[in-house]
Amino acid sequence: MKKDFKKTTLSNGLTVFLKEIHTAPLVSSWMWYRVGSKDETTGRTGISHWVEHMQFKGTPNFPSKVLDQAVARDGGVWNAFTFMDWTTYFETMPADKIDLGLRLEADRMANSIFDPKEVASERTVIISEREGSENEPLFRLGEAIQHAAFRVHPYHHEIIGDTADLQTITRDELYQHYKTYYVPNNAVMAAAGDFDSKSMLARIRELFEPIPAGTTPPRLARHEPVQTGELRLNVEGPGETTYLQVVYRFPAASHPDFFPLSVLDSLLAGPSNLNMFGGGISNRTSRLYRSLVDKEYAVGISGGASATIDPFLYTFTITVHPKRKPQEALAALDTEIARVQSERVTKAEITRAIKQARAIFAYGSESITNQAFWMGYSEMFASYNWFLTYLDNLSAVTPADVQRVAREYFRPQTRIVGTYVPTGNGRASNGR
């Protein structure tokens, strides 16, 4: 991939990435903060996500409703996401309107109000968001597995937080979290689109350099002890469908094994799509689809991992065939994992995985928003160079690498097997 971008660090420590793309009259600007649910202690779970919500509630210059309406009036879209490792805000706007996005991002880096009334209203909104997630069997199962997987490391709770904490976190705690982490030296800004880099950088300096640097906040990273035996758990809930999740320990994205594991993921479960905008491809010819779905142990199978700062998880999600038991599907999965551990994959299979990755990157490149996204996103867990060299690193993977990582990471002793056990009650609306 071409290295056609400019990277600058402002005097207050804010890192800025700029990439000119003149294919459409659009600019996408992203602000990334190094804070997420991994920075939360017991009693404060969900606070990073809640702060993200509060960042839409206004500053003295841009009161609550004004922000939304100003962006929408100019034909822009904006949103924010909170992850375990980071929190990000973006605006994609007509190119001649992006100044609004820059101004409001600079303003809310330092001047958000956190009005107690807005905090109270948002508390019930976030609890409602959590209740919506709890309606989903896979959320409930995933939460139980994540909790079992991380006893010590702060990846142990869901990003949205525990209800007990959502009911008790105070306005002052939210504000303190904001003031601690939302400092320019803890942020990366990335913009791509139809602009001139020189004038864009001048404008960014003008808006952001007056914001003083703060103390660089420490990250929480209590090391998770090695798991010494397979863990199994059940979650019961309404429905007729059994889900099985089988979860293995995965290295940090910056670890060299991430690349052979990505090839292995592609062969076993179909290529994962790391783009936030652009979509992926089907997995019908993956080994697991053929051995689980084609052989009717399952009606669906997917697999994937997130790119994270610290070691996290690789998750297989299996929708069990109604005529099968989850242990039958698990046995079929184990057979395929054993195969990839005992027999080397072919070079042709690796070449195929690389072509799939190349196509997925091409789809992602249609979107200016996605191109800006990658500059900041990859900086959050590694560096932009990680993205630029991704395909090269995949190309260097050998069959021996794939076999080695299959043996090292896909061991039953370090996995968690979770089953969603349905308790029935799935009658159709008209009772037919």
Place this chain on the structure above:
Amino acid sequence: MADRRLHLVSLPGADDIHREILPNGITVLSRANFNSPSVVISGYFATGALFESDDKLGLADFVCSALMRGTVKRDMQKIFDALESVGAGFGYDSGTYTSSFSGRSLAEDLPLLLDILSETIQFPAFPTDQIERLRAQLLTGLAIRAQDTADMSDLVFNEILFEGHPYARPEDGWPHTIRSITRKDLQAFHRRTFGPRGMVIVVVGAIEPKRAVDFVQRALGDWKNPSQAERLNIPDQGPLRKMKRRVHKIAGKSQSDLVIGTIGPRRKDSDFMAALLGNSILGQFGMMGRIGEVVREKAGLAYYASSSLSAGIGPGTWSVSAGVSPSNVQKAADLIVTELKRFVQKGVTKQELSDNQNNYVGRLPLSLESNGGVAGALLNIERNELGLDYYREYAGKIRAVKRRDVQAAAAKFIDSERLAIAIAGP
């Protein structure tokens, strides 16, 4: 900062959309985009759930899902091996009036995509083992639907709003209808309703449009089906004569979904644009418009609460949806009905209309930046006979809408005393 000349050039228009009708009736539209090495195909064909009988509901969906499960030339694994080996994707989706397909690949693999389309749409084999496998997957999908509060509130909403109309029927059927569908049903439905007449294909991406048409001609130019059934018309549906409310219980859920709404305009109705902008003001603009302001921002009752306008060939819907705590369902419903009443009685302000017009005009380049976005736009033009310069003239059409037009559309379609209210939850 930006070169404003780009703006107009970046919008599709008559001078850069190539449109051609093949001798067998297939309409092809194509537009080049060499900014990315990828290509998208998408389109629709004249079959769907309208052709199903009540006891075989889900048949069109079953047939469309089975097209990729094997043809007379190759089995499913070979079809997907061809696609996935090159990072391409392709699939079908059934609808009521028409059904659709879409796919994408690197530009060099466009002939492969069209080959898969041609083979699967003309010569599906409906292999018995695949049909049974698919049936189990469809039944699992229905079991998941039965547990999904959003899906079930939508389903119940359509049942009560469109009582007696084809739109009251779920396109994915019921467990008992899916169990009753035979291989012969699939074959007969395919033979009777699939054909080139009424089919539209759009190709967008790193390919010269004339070359794209040649590829389509080569792939599908020979397709004929003299016994292809004539299109069925979608009947009208009058407004509700009274308030209709139905609760669908799903035990063990922590949140309820709520849909409140009414019959909306057809896409070709003259008041569509006014309703579109009105809907944006009501429940889209900024943080979900007036509905979001009242239900989420002020009352803190829901994570999502918004309105939507669904307008197609047949009668549309105009509805408000929200996900709320089960104990707050009535409170949220009351707030929404009050807001609908205010919307009809007081209309919208000059500022609101102007903001929303700016939003619709300003966001157009973003919606058209990807090949998929342009393909969707070309299909919209063709399906609704909007004219090839529709997107170049779009700003004028949006800005021509007046406040009185919005209020007239609101009053025509929304009667706060006669609404369909569907709730699914514990």
